[in-house]
Amino acid sequence: MSDESLDRWIERLNEGDPEAVERVFLAYEPYMRIVVRRRLSRGLRPKVDSGDIVQSVFVDFVAGVRNGGWRFAGRGQLLAFLRRIAARRIADRCRKHRHALGREQSLADTEPRDHPQSPLPRPSQEAQGREFWERILQACPPSHREIVRLRRDGLRLAEIATRSGLHEGSVRRILYDLARRLSVARRTVASGEVD
The missing domain is CATH 1.10.10.10 (Winged helix-like DNA-binding domain superfamily/Winged helix DNA-binding domain)
Known part of the structure; x- marks a missing residue:
């Protein structure tokens, strides 16, 4: 999607066009997945799916556009807004998994003699x-x-x-x-x- 057509969709979004929400989502979803993946720590990646965070960002975005009357001056403001919501979602997940992340240790960082033993015979x-x-x-x-x-x-x-x-x-x-x-x-x- 070209920058000009995206600007037109953002204008239509500001006017409350439901089709514009879908177009903006399709345009920004891949970018937001990359943003979220880059911000997830290595320990958090197995616990949190970047796609789930992106979807929750857009759920709030849709609700805000429909109910809150959110308006955006252009692509830059919209992107900054979506990144801010994503950062808050990631912070929420970090808080949720903070205790587990503090206790967990990678098997690669553990001495072989300290690996958990199977109760089954070898x-x-x-x-x-x-x-x-x-x-x-x-x-x-x-x-x-x-x-x-x-x-x-x-x-x-x-x-x-x-x-x-x-x-x-x-x-x-x-x-x-x-x-x-x-x-x-x-x-x-x-x-x-x-x-």
Whole structure:
């Protein structure tokens, strides 16, 4: 849009033409997005969308033109006015997020040892766990494998006894014997007594 036609739209805006509001918005919206983005601090950018601020600026602008009878002498005055409203919106967002911005720290600025730890096991731990359970299943007789699987799934001794049809004491004895055999086998391998 040329400067002359924009001046005419601003004149029509001053006269209350609703179409002029749309034309002014279309002409200045890209510029206002740039202005807002440049004023947003790096910490505030993830929390505030520049498009939201620009829209709120134009909402106030439309309300002021319709209800308040705002008038503008030209492009310079209109731009200065829109920038002033945008600056106030940004200041409001800064106040709103001030406490969070003061506490947050970028992971890039944090030592790797200080990064938050996931409560989930690492993939290597998952693999070691699967290998461990496979060794246990191989070490036990086929008739006891279902008991071991149920225990691996987190069932209590009483629940395993109910599902397997065995007495709770029998389940306990089977698991204890298996643990003892694995412990003896592990000590034997560690001491080098394997043939």
